Amino acid sequence: MEFYNKPGDYDAINYIPHTESHGTKELWKTFWLLLGITVLDFVIYFVMPASGWRNFIFIFFGLVKAYYIVGAFMHLKHEKINLALVILVPMVFVLGLISGLLYEGSALEVMKSL
Amino acid sequence: MANHTSTQASFENQPTWAGGRSPFNVSYGKLMMWIFLLSDAFTFSTLLVQYGTQRFSNVVTPITTKWPDPASIFNHFPFMHGLHLPLLFVSVMTFILILSSVTMVLAVEAGHRKSKAEVARYMVYTIIGGIAFLSCQAWEWYTFIHEGARLDGNTFGITKQGYDHLTSVGFGDHFEWADGDRTFGPVPFAALFFIVTGFHGFHVFSGVVINVVVYIMTVRGVFERRGHYEMIEKAGLYWHFVDLVWVFVFTFFYLI
Numbered sequence: 001m002e003f004y005n006k007p008g009d010y011d012a013i014n015y016i017p018h019t020e021s022h023g024t025k026e027l028w029k030t031f032w033l034l035l036g037i038t039v040l041d042f043v044i045y046f047v048m049p050a051s052g053w054r055n056f057i058f059i060f061f062g063l064v065k066a067y068y069i070v071g072a073f074m075h076l077k078h079e080k081i082n083l084a085l086v087i088l089v090p091m092v093f094v095l096g097l098i099s100g101l102l103y104e105g106s107a108l109e110v111m112k113s114l
Numbered sequence: 115m116a117n118h119t120s121t122q123a124s125f126e127n128q129p130t131w132a133g134g135r136s137p138f139n140v141s142y143g144k145l146m147m148w149i150f151l152l153s154d155a156f157t158f159s160t161l162l163v164q165y166g167t168q169r170f171s172n173v174v175t176p177i178t179t180k181w182p183d184p185a186s187i188f189n190h191f192p193f194m195h196g197l198h199l200p201l202l203f204v205s206v207m208t209f210i211l212i213l214s215s216v217t218m219v220l221a222v223e224a225g226h227r228k229s230k231a232e233v234a235r236y237m238v239y240t241i242i243g244g245i246a247f248l249s250c251q252a253w254e255w256y257t258f259i260h261e262g263a264r265l266d267g268n269t270f271g272i273t274k275q276g277y278d279h280l281t282s283v284g285f286g287d288h289f290e291w292a293d294g295d296r297t298f299g300p301v302p303f304a305a306l307f308f309i310v311t312g313f314h315g316f317h318v319f320s321g322v323v324i325n326v327v328v329y330i331m332t333v334r335g336v337f338e339r340r341g342h343y344e345m346i347e348k349a350g351l352y353w354h355f356v357d358l359v360w361v362f363v364f365t366f367f368y369l370i
Binding site: 014015016017019020021022023024027028030031034035038041042045046050055058059061062065066069070072073074075079080082083086087090091094097098101102103104105106108109112 | 136137138139140141142145148151152155156159162163166167168169170171172183200201205208209212213215216218219220223226227285342344347350351354355357358361362364365369370
């Protein structure tokens with residue numbers, strides 16, 4: 001194994017991987033998808049009466065939108081899987097924390113009425 | 115390996131854990147931007163936890179001194195005074211932000227082709243979108259405060275009379291609160307709205323500033339001389355993150 005001691009051999013700070021344009025087709029597709037889901041949000045809001053199921057649909061649509069923004073716009077789909085995991089795995093735990101504390105929130109509601 | 119012609123080539127051929135190689139195959143700056151965005155996502159998550167817990171301990175019911183129904187509050191649209199138009203204005207804001215996200219990603223794509231003029235043009239569109247969004251939010255805040263929103267109180271609880279009044283108006287009908295329609299509700303309602311949308315708005319503002327700086331650098335040919343437009347990608351990552359946060363603000367503050 002060789003080590004780099006000469007200046008200019010090892011340059012982590014200025015390293016830029018080679019990038020190429022993949023065209024705009026995927027980007028516009030993502031745009032229409034995001035727009036479509038937002039319009040669908042709007043429609044469901046007025047068509048469906050408020051309920052837990054409707055909230056579930058809204059949150060699900062939110063996660064779908066997040067997937068397309070992070071995957072296509074932020075290009076994470078095309079990065080190395082290691083990088084994607086470093087970013088996504090902690091967020092899974094945070095989502096777990098949020099849903100856990102929502103549950104605790106409704107327990108607070110019960111306790112306040114005692 | 116002793117006499118490599120290009121630093122970059124030797125850099126890429128190093129084994130992953132020997133040092134002198136980017137294991138994720140991204141630049142230092144981009145990796146740091148991702149790490150920053152992850153920490154920023156945690157920050158917004160703490161705000162969402164706070165909001166969600168408060169909200170779930172004050173469950174929404176139509177007739178309530180509890181959590182107010184967003185449709186009864188955010189139902190205004192500029193130049194359509196007194197009409198009941200829930201969700202419409204905030205959908206327009208969402209559309210503006212999605213559109214500016216697309217122009218940003220088109221600037222990144224133009225940067226890959228090293229087309230300076232196109233990058234500059236799309237950056238201008240993105241900046242205009244950001245400023246439009248901020249203006250919308252300023253109007254939204256102005257209207258909300260005008261309606262009586264305060265950090266230390268909440269007068270958006272709805273009485274039985276208010277509920278009957280609200281359900282009797284359709285989309286686009288004339289609507290004004292009458293005496294006795296409203297009562298007190300949970301105190302942190304407006305404070306949480308201001309903190310979360312304010313924090314997001316501050317991010318949009320910073321994004322616009324970053325985009326303006328990057329635009330000026332593009333026009334002055336800094337990236338052209340540098341040989342790559344990677345700075346546009348970094349600014350783009352931040353801008354898309356702002357859009358991403360808005361998706362959840364939109365869902366949790368307006369839809370649910």
